[in-house]
Amino acid sequence: MRTRSNASDNLDSLRKREENKHDSVVFNSKYIKVTSERLLADSIQLFPLDTGLVNFENYSPLNQPRNPKISLGYPGTAARDLLFSPRKTIGFDEGLHALDAYMVNPQDLNYFNARAPYTLLSLYSTIGGTKEQIFKTLHTQNIKPNWNIGFILNFNGSKGYYSTNNIISQNVSDLTAGIFSWYHSKSKRYNLLANFLFNNLKSPETGSILKDTIFKSANSSFDKTGEPVRLPSSYANWKSTGLYVKQFYYLGRIDSLNKGKTGTANVLPTQRIGYTFYANQRKYNYLQNGLDQYGAFPDYYFTAARSRDSLNVFHLQNDFSYSFYLRGKSGKISKNELKLDLGLTQDFYKVSQFVADSVINQFGRKVIQPDRKQNETFQNITLKGKLGYRFSDRIYLEGDVQQIVQGRNFGDFLYEAKLTLAGGRKTGRILLGAYQQSSSPGMVYTNWISNHFIFNNDFKNQKVTNLSFNYINDALELDLKAEYFLLNDYLYFASQPNGIDAAPQQYGSAINLLKISIGKNLHWRKFNFDNYVVYQKTDNASLLRIPEVYTFSSLYYKAQIFTLKSQFGVNVRYNTPYVAPSYALSIGQFYNGQDVTFTSYPVASVFFKATLERTNIFIQYDYVNQGLFSNGFYTVNRYPQLDRILKFGVAWTFYN
Template sequence: MRSFILICCLLIGVQCAHAQIGQRFGNMGGGGGSTMQRDTGSHAHEPDTITISYRLLGEPTDYKLDSSVADFTASFLRIPASYAFLGNNGSPARNLLFTPFMKPGFDAGYHTFDVYGFNHQNARIYTTTKPYSELQYMIGSQQEQQIGVLHTQNRTDRFNFGFEYNKKYAPGFFRSQATNHDIYRITGRYNSRDKRYNAYLSYFFNKFINGENGGLRVADSVLDNPDYSQRKTVDVNLGNYTATTSGLFSTTMPVKNTNKQSGFMLVQQYDWGKGDTIHVNDTTDYYKFDPVFRVQYTFKMDNNGLEYLDGQPDTFYYANKYRWAFSGDTVRAKHEWRNISNDVSLIQFPIRGNQGHFLSAGARFESIRGTFLDANISFSNLALHGEYRNKTRNQKWDLSAKGEFYFAGQNTGDYNVSGMLSRYLNETLGNVHLFFSNTNREASYIYKYFSSSYDSWYNSTLGKENITQLQFAANNKKLKYNLTVNYYLMENYTYFQNYYTSAQAPALFNLLQVIFSKHFRYRHYNWYADFAFQQVHGDGRINVPTIWTRHRLTYENKIFNNLNLVAGIEGKYNTSYYADDYSPVVGQFVYQTTQRVKYYAPDLAAFVHFRIKSLSAFIRGENLNTFFATNNFAGPAYPYNNFTFRLGLRWWFIN
């Protein structure tokens, strides 16, 4: 309750600071392509009109903010619906639609929380005609809470800054299961008066705190026993006899993993080209500059750390899972990495006025240092990279060819080459997309070395992974469907074969993946259908469900001119398979072939979503299937939560 009162005070304060909270947001009902502006009618100008867009670093495409309320997962949680997490919101997650890591060079290997956090790849560099703020708040069962804050503004037409903060807190239904995450991002953009110099800033800090309970200690059938309807009474493997004290801003967990990630990147560009002064009217001139040649310097510093701590360890669990000659003392593991890189690129723009058509070449020097409980390590890398991109001004063709090669240092021989061709055919046939990528890379460091207070293990036998991806994709706005076909070919795929030992797949194998989405509409009734088919050929050490599907049946209508209503039910289901287990000390998912995980019934949710002017609301009842079936499981011994009620609110403000 105190947390809720604090949030209310925060919202009131922001409202007072923004006098124009009554703005009408026209043209906001669609998806990512909607434009945020007020319907001004016949007036020449309205003070609350706004145009806002953003770009991702290195991409020439402008994106619009998504104000849709049809999909809670995409527009509010911003997590793909195909992700499975270990029962509780914010816990370690993986994509049921297999996506291998295909980035060459050094990688620490901590990716189980990536879906929740910020990074340089998803940094949004905004452009807005007026200061824009956004607030999100969600409250759910078991005192689950989530806060989101966004503010961006152009101080002048040459400088923009943005700030984002997300708080994710979920105590969970089972013991020692709480999550408490803090996620920050700052972005900035500056260009000089003559538009020759440009600078972009990206900074993020992710702090993920995850309570580890090691899964259920007892048989799954205990979940059907009415004596254990209060899930806190069910025995778990870790933190079973130590109380968890948790709150929105302070949480004490008996066993936990703390993952901290931070990154700072500064991109500076200087252009040579041609400029023109465009006469708008008698009092206004606009200076337009088209670059022909660019020198770009990028400085980047990233930090990554994982710490596992169990102050009152369970002797049997560690002896059984990790084969330790266990004495009962505190279990601790800590890894920290720092990567500093300097990159210089030369970029040529062949066609004046089209910055989506360019040729670039550059070199990057990386310095990497790691700190562990029992050792330190440092090394460096030197890489060359280049790219040709041609996104035509008529938006019909998009062609890309790029490559990156590490020719000196620890990761010598790592490379990635990729090519992409996209063509918009017409309104009836939509857009088709072809993509190819091949990556040769050293296995992530977590597979090569790990140190804890009880043991340190090494694996010096790992060869370089080689992964090829072929993709065909088609999307059609008129017929409302998306189709993606992926074919992966993998050699030396690296995985954890148990709780502490890594290995590589013994032979070449492949994976076929077909993903199809279709929107059916009849008057105000809608059916959003998502299907995925996956099949592994060969001795592949990955486990995926053959079929994954999600369906949303909704009633959608616009009432009283400004109430956009979406009400319906949602169901998710996947076929049974050997779902990955999870190793708490290492913080990684583990390949296993001993226990199949199946859905006893589809994950069901009922919801009412609506938007009135600048306010969106999401009212949901989730895990309805637990009223008539056993809890579904994300992995061996990791059940999903019981019935959960969620109320989410989202406001937009213009000043």
């Protein structure tokens, strides 16, 4: 009896120990794996969550070190790339992209495998005001080991410096919300990616402040928030609502890499069939109340005191694909691996355009109401093909073809080829690329009816030919890229000399552009020096208004302060002077207007950032050198950028 009692006690003790051990598990980022639609294209790939401090202080989409933008002054306002970067798409295009930097699209989302519920809360703001104020929420969790769900909720309530606080239309008000899910069968043969996204972006279009000499000391302002603007009640409101569902199923044998090992695990299919459904409703609205007293517009066509321009686009897409992979029996990525992708995409569009017009109603009164000016439906059928061949684990050749064979944009195409030559970590790798593109003009260039602009043009397709060389060495932290662009029938907006009557135009001759970029990081003990330099040279600088040189450098010192993993440093960005573009209100277009070249000086920011357990924080004094070389700067004609200001950011991470 005593022996049985001891055995029972020992068993109870072991059970209790196991239960206590389970309860004491501390969840961290190792329990969260992340992937994306792009990483799932050819195999199932999962990577650890990145919780580091790299680029944490550069939260604004306007000030990304390798993708800077010019804008109307602060996050949420109309923006355009500072560096030359043509759109690499074909088919129907509205031609409206001024707020693209703030849109969240289905391909932008990450998908997770979360063994513990994961929440990320981020807040970025100016200290002592709401000049910039951005809040982001992400939550995800597995409801089954093979089924993950999550949601995002983002707000931008930035006001900028030059806004009248009691006029709501002069403030940015962005809301982005969405839910997403990733499901895969236990056999990993079937995968489903789904998301529902809603974007509601409100961007002020005030025509800027009246005082164009704001940075001259003799005319500086005591309170810049009270500066009068040309259009106090004028703004653009873009809305996008979309449902995206992507399914694919693996046929035949499934090869696995790193099976049974920790870390990154890839599942490599031998065949795959896929289907994607996408339904999206986009609305581009421009609203103006009050008379144009200061001549911000060239003219009006319907009503002088009120604009209600609206473009509604309903897009329905069905995409079918088949992929075939031929590799050795071992299932490893080795030589003589062949990949063939075939696809067909149907795009259906319904496009309607409205303006507010003065009409006589049934009672004989003159009223202003929406009047539909355009209404059409059409479709495109696109054939897609991709062929890849791996000569060895170091040499890979890939070709990609997209051709619209039927529909409104018949004849559009994108042909691309890539060659990867990979060495070891110390040797680096070389990527050679080339593509040729022919894309139809955007709707705003050819058929546009609004209160202040009406266009009816017949333009040719714009053609882009590109050659590129890219050398990447991870051991040296070196990234060197050279690109050559040949542009034919280039489309752009321009005005009459010194005018504001922006209109689409097409340049018939060829334009050449060379773009060379170098990224190099240096380290000495705890000092770090990260650099990125871009050189752009074109034979038509008056047409392509871009700086010849752009640089971004970050010098920082890593230190351990008690339990804080910290970095102290300074970021400096600079570009050479260039002829600044102007901005056309209500149609969201940067155009070649007055030939104004602003002086250009470095813009420096000092920062401190640190990690404390599950929290990242930073404090940054942006444009700290204001007044040293100049009192302020412009990137777009008439639109002053933010003054020096103290900012902070915090990102809280929770693993429940």
